[in-house]
Amino acid sequence: MILLVADHNNGKPTKAALELVQAARDLGREGPITALVLGQNLAPVANELAKYVEQVLVADLPQLASYNPELWAAAVTQIAQEGEAHTVLISASRSGREYSARVAVKLDAPLLEDVIRVQDQGGALQGTKYAYLARVTEIYESSAPLTVVSVKPGAYNPAQPESTAGEQYDVELELPTSRTRSTGKVIEKTTRVPLTEADIVITGGRGLGSPEKFSSLIEGLADNLGAGVGATRAVVDAGWRPYGEQVGQTGKTVAPKAYIAIGVSGAVQHLSGMGKSKYIVAVNKDPEAPIFKNADYGIVGDLHQVIPALIDATQK
Amino acid sequence: MNILCVIRQVPDGEAKLRINNSKVDLDGVTVIMDGMDEYGVEQALRLREAGASVEQIIVLAVGPARNEDAIRTALAMGADRAIHVETGEYLDPISLSKIVAQVAQEENASLIFSGGQQSDWDSQALGAATAERLSWPQVTWTNALELSGETLKGKHDIDEGAETFEVELPAVITTQQGLNDPRYPTLPNIMKAKKKELRKDTLEKYGVQARLRHVSSTIQVRERAGKLIDGKDPQAAAAQLLELLRNEAKVIS
Ligand SMILES: Cc1cc2nc3c(=O)[nH]c(=O)nc-3n(C[C@H](O)[C@H](O)[C@H](O)COP(=O)(O)OP(=O)(O)OC[C@H]3O[C@@H](n4cnc5c(N)ncnc54)[C@H](O)[C@@H]3O)c2cc1C
Numbered sequence: 001m002i003l004l005v006a007d008h009n010n011g012k013p014t015k016a017a018l019e020l021v022q023a024a025r026d027l028g029r030e031g032p033i034t035a036l037v038l039g040q041n042l043a044p045v046a047n048e049l050a051k052y053v054e055q056v057l058v059a060d061l062p063q064l065a066s067y068n069p070e071l072w073a074a075a076v077t078q079i080a081q082e083g084e085a086h087t088v089l090i091s092a093s094r095s096g097r098e099y100s101a102r103v104a105v106k107l108d109a110p111l112l113e114d115v116i117r118v119q120d121q122g123g124a125l126q127g128t129k130y131a132y133l134a135r136v137t138e139i140y141e142s143s144a145p146l147t148v149v150s151v152k153p154g155a156y157n158p159a160q161p162e163s164t165a166g167e168q169y170d171v172e173l174e175l176p177t178s179r180t181r182s183t184g185k186v187i188e189k190t191t192r193v194p195l196t197e198a199d200i201v202i203t204g205g206r207g208l209g210s211p212e213k214f215s216s217l218i219e220g221l222a223d224n225l226g227a228g229v230g231a232t233r234a235v236v237d238a239g240w241r242p243y244g245e246q247v248g249q250t251g252k253t254v255a256p257k258a259y260i261a262i263g264v265s266g267a268v269q270h271l272s273g274m275g276k277s278k279y280i281v282a283v284n285k286d287p288e289a290p291i292f293k294n295a296d297y298g299i300v301g302d303l304h305q306v307i308p309a310l311i312d313a314t315q316k
Numbered sequence: 317m318n319i320l321c322v323i324r325q326v327p328d329g330e331a332k333l334r335i336n337n338s339k340v341d342l343d344g345v346t347v348i349m350d351g352m353d354e355y356g357v358e359q360a361l362r363l364r365e366a367g368a369s370v371e372q373i374i375v376l377a378v379g380p381a382r383n384e385d386a387i388r389t390a391l392a393m394g395a396d397r398a399i400h401v402e403t404g405e406y407l408d409p410i411s412l413s414k415i416v417a418q419v420a421q422e423e424n425a426s427l428i429f430s431g432g433q434q435s436d437w438d439s440q441a442l443g444a445a446t447a448e449r450l451s452w453p454q455v456t457w458t459n460a461l462e463l464s465g466e467t468l469k470g471k472h473d474i475d476e477g478a479e480t481f482e483v484e485l486p487a488v489i490t491t492q493q494g495l496n497d498p499r500y501p502t503l504p505n506i507m508k509a510k511k512k513e514l515r516k517d518t519l520e521k522y523g524v525q526a527r528l529r530h531v532s533s534t535i536q537v538r539e540r541a542g543k544l545i546d547g548k549d550p551q552a553a554a555a556q557l558l559e560l561l562r563n564e565a566k567v568i569s
Contacts, residue, residue, distance in 0.1 A: 067475070069444065070453065094440075094475050098456050101441035104410050105448040110527035111410050113439050126531060131438050135333055136340055139531035140408070179453040180483045183469075188477040200567065225568060233493065243494070244477065249433065250352075250493040258567040268329040272438075279565045280540065281557070287544070296540050297560050301547015309554035 001031035003080050004053075004089040005072075005096075008037060011044035013052075016091040018158035021052045023151050024089055025159060029120055031086070036079050036171075038072060040065045046168050051161035056168045057083075063175055067095050070178045073102035078173055080107060085146060087125065089118075092150035100150045110142040116155040125149070133249060133272035153196075154255055188244040195245065198228030201256045203247055203274070205232040207263020207284065207303055211240035217307040218262060224314035230254065230274075232264050248273035263303050266291025283307065317485070318372045319360040320425040321395060322416055322446075323353040325379055325386035326436040338532045349386035352431025354393075354498040355491035359461060360429055361394045362496060368463045372396045376419050378412060380404045384514070391509035392501030398512070399423075403519040408528045409437065413445035415522045420450060426485045427468075432457050432492040443490035452486050459494030 002024045006017040017035075024033045032054040037045050042060045049056045059075055076099070080088050088107075090100040092114040104111035112118060112127030116137075119126050124143045129152075131138045195201060202225070204218040214235065222229050231241040233248055247254055249269040259277035264270065266282070266289055274280070275294060282295040283303050292298050299306050327333060328346040335341065349357075357375065364370035375390040375398040377383045387398045401415055420428055430443045440456065447454030459478075461470035466485045471478055473492075501509070543560065547553045561568045 073448065094457065094473065097440040098444045098454070101410065101413075101444035102448040104441075105413065105445050110408065111441055111445075112528070113409070113441055129438065130536075131436065131533070132327065132333055132340065133329065133435055134438065135536055136335075136533050137536060138533045140528040141531050142528055144527065179487075180455060180481055183480045183482055185474070185476070185480075186478045237493075249435065258561065258565065275536075275538070279561075279567055281561070283547070285547075292542070292544065294538075294540055295542065296565070297557055298542075298544045299547040299553045299557055300544055301550065301553060305550040306547045306553055309550035310557070313551075313554045313558055 002087045003085040006035040008045040016153040019156040021159035022156040050166040069099045072099040077106040088148045104148040109146045112149045193228045195228040200227035202260045203230035205264030206234040318425045322430040324350040325383045326350045356429025358498040391512045392506040398514045401517045409441040416446045417449035428488045432490045447488040454488040456490040
């Protein structure tokens with residue numbers, strides 16, 4: 001069987017979970033597509049998932065109320081073994097990329113990590129992924145009887161429901177005790193469109209010169225365009241903006257319809273987090289700035305003049 | 317206790333990459349210690365400087381001969397000695413974790429540092445895979461860390477934000493930005509590093525084989541329109557850009 005781990009939020013499968021379903025369908029390997037849900041009070045999620053897959057395995061346990069790498073790895077491994085899975089699909093979120101590695105070791109299986117495409121090539125699995133800070137695309141192949149695959153969020157379109165409902169089963173698990181204790185969580189909240197979901201992202205760099213200019217110019221333009229706000233690491237390190245807004249290798253990966261980089265030089269570590277955006281727009285006073293080599297449209301000029309003009313022109 | 321710092325040598329971010337025989341060819345390319353791993357080496361040194369009873373800080377690198385440069389950098393930062401498993405073979409992180417786990421056991425390490433994401437493979441798997449092989453806990457994406465007794469306390473990033481944690485040694489920690497500012501090796505320390513022990517091992521010793529076969533590598537060439545507008549007249553430039561976004565790209569209405 002193809003086993004996929006379906007993440008959920010507020011009683012619903014996440015978009016990434018439905019993307020995994022699509023990846024599983026496109027793969028077309030034999031056996032039922034089986035979704036595993038881990039957590040507590042899972043009836044609504046399980047009912048919803050049953051519209052998409054042939055089997056839903058439900059592990060409804062208090063220990064699974066929140067994510068833990070050791071428990072998640074143990075649970076997925078047990079189900080993969082009992083169900084004789086040949087493919088395990090996990091969403092390549094921060095947590096997914098963490099516990100998928102543990103699952104691969106437990107199952108003595110290869111890991112195709114953070115793939116944008118996975119295909120069956122005469123029985124072997126080929127995964128396409130980015131490498132070298134997303135400057136290179138590489139294909140790797142696993143010929144093992146069982147392969148663990150983590151799939152990059154956003155790489156597949158979310159699946160559509162099927163006409164027949166899948167079966168639901170409760171599963172029993174033997175779980176270890178975790179040795180890491182969480183002592184508090186800080187959940188990121190924003191009143192704007194979340195960066196990773198926004199159609200337009202406006203990112204400010206050190207070229208803005210001060211946190212005040214960042215607020216007035218970047219937020220001003222973002223307000224007019226209904227855009228999410230991003231920042232470069234230089235800006236975050238300087239304490240102008242919170243880390244949650246950072247785009248890049250050590251920040252978030254985004255691929256909106258339009259990415260507007262203002263006073264951003266375009267370092268590779270930054271590009272690796274936004275280079276897959278549909279349209280890239282740059283405003284920079286330096287015509288040689290690397291960001292222009294990656295831009296569809298650009299204004300070569302002083303942002304302190306250009307952005308107020310853009311704000312005026314987009315005023316509702 | 318002993319701390320093991322796993323480092324990788326990767327092309328400098330600005331280096332131009334080329335493909336040869338459908339593989340990335342690093343001959344003649346400037347290579348450096350992966351920035352993410354540097355945080356781990358620095359943090360090991362800081363734990364010692366803060367008074368933890370750190371006996372040895374051992375650096376481990378797996379890769380071709382040229383990795384010696386990155387190893388010497390780590391030694392010059394202050395690590396005590398190094399192990400270099402010399403191989404030209406490509407190893408995926410799950411296979412690599414087998415070597416790291418064996419070295420950790422042989423060297424009696426109780427803390428392992430490794431970078432949050434490798435900038436050659438763009439992988440985040442090594443830390444967690446190593447922890448699993450050793451049956452240790454791991455904490456990934458750590459940006460604050462201190463040790464009191466046998467307990468590590470710190471902060472790290474999770475899917476929805478950040479989390480503070482406590483974990484008992486032994487453990488694997490993957491490092492990232494915010495944890496510290498890695499020091500630059502000074503000239504005297506670079507000289508001293510030349511005399512520090514650098515043991516060479518072969519891949520055979522660890523009985524490890526790659527579990528994935530490399531099929532191909534392609535440089536990303538994404539055609540971008542590259543239409544540049546002169547911003548000397550800001551109003552005209554703004555109007556022209558909005559016109560392109562509305563009518564050509566159709567991303568705003
Ligand atoms: C391990 C590692 C991980 C990293 N991860 C990330 C990451 O996740 N995200 C990230 O962003 N960076 C990351 N970096 C840092 C990255 O290398 C760059 O240092 C950073 O992106 C630079 O930010 P910047 O473009 O805002 O600043 P700068 O490089 O200083 O660029 C400022 C730009 O503004 C322009 N400018 C100045 N004044 C004006 C004006 N008046 N009008 C118009 N333009 C103007 C300048 O011409 C310049 O191009 C990482 C680095 C390392 C080593």
